Amino acid sequence: MPNPLLSRARDILKANDLGTYTVPTHGLYPFQWNWDSCLTALGQAHFDEARAWTEIETLFEHQWEDGMVPHIVFHKEDEGYFPGPDVWNTKRPVPTSGITQPPVAGFTVRRLFERARDRDLADRKVRALLPKIHAWHEWFYRCRDPQKTGVVAVIHPWETGRDNSIDWDDAFSKVPTDGVVPFIRRDTQHANPDHRPTQDQYERYIWLVQAFRNLNWDNTVLHDHSPFRVVDPGFNAILLRSCSDIAALAEELGEIKIAQQSRQRVAAGASALEALWNDDLGQYVCYDRVAGEQIKSASVAGLLAAFAPIPEERMQGLASRIRKLAQTSRYAVPSHDPADPRFDGARYWRGPVWLIVNYMIADGLARQNQTDVAESIVNSSISLIEDSGFAEYYDPITGEPCGGLEFTWTAAMVIEFLSLSATTLEDLKAASGLTNPNEIPIVK
Numbered sequence: 001m002p003n004p005l006l007s008r009a010r011d012i013l014k015a016n017d018l019g020t021y022t023v024p025t026h027g028l029y030p031f032q033w034n035w036d037s038c039l040t041a042l043g044q045a046h047f048d049e050a051r052a053w054t055e056i057e058t059l060f061e062h063q064w065e066d067g068m069v070p071h072i073v074f075h076k077e078d079e080g081y082f083p084g085p086d087v088w089n090t091k092r093p094v095p096t097s098g099i100t101q102p103p104v105a106g107f108t109v110r111r112l113f114e115r116a117r118d119r120d121l122a123d124r125k126v127r128a129l130l131p132k133i134h135a136w137h138e139w140f141y142r143c144r145d146p147q148k149t150g151v152v153a154v155i156h157p158w159e160t161g162r163d164n165s166i167d168w169d170d171a172f173s174k175v176p177t178d179g180v181v182p183f184i185r186r187d188t189q190h191a192n193p194d195h196r197p198t199q200d201q202y203e204r205y206i207w208l209v210q211a212f213r214n215l216n217w218d219n220t221v222l223h224d225h226s227p228f229r230v231v232d233p234g235f236n237a238i239l240l241r242s243c244s245d246i247a248a249l250a251e252e253l254g255e256i257k258i259a260q261q262s263r264q265r266v267a268a269g270a271s272a273l274e275a276l277w278n279d280d281l282g283q284y285v286c287y288d289r290v291a292g293e294q295i296k297s298a299s300v301a302g303l304l305a306a307f308a309p310i311p312e313e314r315m316q317g318l319a320s321r322i323r324k325l326a327q328t329s330r331y332a333v334p335s336h337d338p339a340d341p342r343f344d345g346a347r348y349w350r351g352p353v354w355l356i357v358n359y360m361i362a363d364g365l366a367r368q369n370q371t372d373v374a375e376s377i378v379n380s381s382i383s384l385i386e387d388s389g390f391a392e393y394y395d396p397i398t399g400e401p402c403g404g405l406e407f408t409w410t411a412a413m414v415i416e417f418l419s420l421s422a423t424t425l426e427d428l429k430a431a432s433g434l435t436n437p438n439e440i441p442i443v444k
């Protein structure tokens, strides 16, 4: 009997597929999101490789001339989302937002390439995508690290993908709200307001959008003008992993320059990441570039650093930190330490579990010999889906499904996680259209 979770996951991917891109969920997020699409492609590839490549290609068709890949592509009009294209006003042929998101594309493309059943197709796709992904990475180092520190800053919380994290509370309080044009939020019409960011946070999000719009979205000046400039260890880990992955691909395809430049970025970035380690918390933390100090906040961003090549001692530290967190929450990995009084188990990035983050942490741990902790994250993730379905995120203590439902990247991660679990290998073989599970391990 095929595992019902697999068929369910596949149905969700199909239901949210609009042909050349996939919406994260209907209603709440009716457009294409950057890192959602890349992680979604991993799930799609199990049953339709060509479709998976298209997902990423569509995203890169909207890359800006300066190299940035925007966080949202507004392929068609939809009144049900705020802030829409008129608020961003980026003046693109197809409207996009004006900020970016975690650059997971390099990682995804390598994974798709390595697992490819259609080698010719994969070869062609990677040759075309490689320079574009590299241009995006170089954009980061040029525009978001003007002082050449080796690590990049984000200039808007939405860029991190962890919109309302406790990490931003102090830094974000310096973003004003005066002059924000009154607006009506749409997110709270689709999802429980107790699971979403506050009105005050939304006003600051929009203040930043208006400020950047007034600077004509010119990335040569946005970084220095933004009152919010934060170095996020999880975000940088994703960038470093992607640089390292495209370096490997470039070597294989004989793209020597891309390989060399990417390797240099990884070496510099990995050593710069060290400044984000915090001994008291036993994990990496964010750094406020405006205040010039570490942000003492125990969020999952510091654990996501495991996704990058980091020293063995640090990896062991992260593994023991995750083991400790497991004693305080029923499901791994909470997006914030439940022991922190600011923890909120149902409110978006202030506590809930997100499957995509679990996936990347587990992958990083497994690559660097922490397989037991990696496996416990995978098993916990599967139990969570069995107990609570395919939500956007979950309360780590109660398992309550939160935010949007029938969520695309959650479904994609379920397919990935199930491909790891020995007990489901037979199910995978039986599920029609899925690839040979032996070809798709994520734990190496």
Ligand code: GLC
Residues within 6 Å of the ligand: 024, 029, 033, 034, 035, 036, 160, 161, 162, 163
């Ligand atoms: C929310 C999440 C972000 C995600 C988007 C679409 O804004 O915080 O990470 O990309 O929704 O799913």
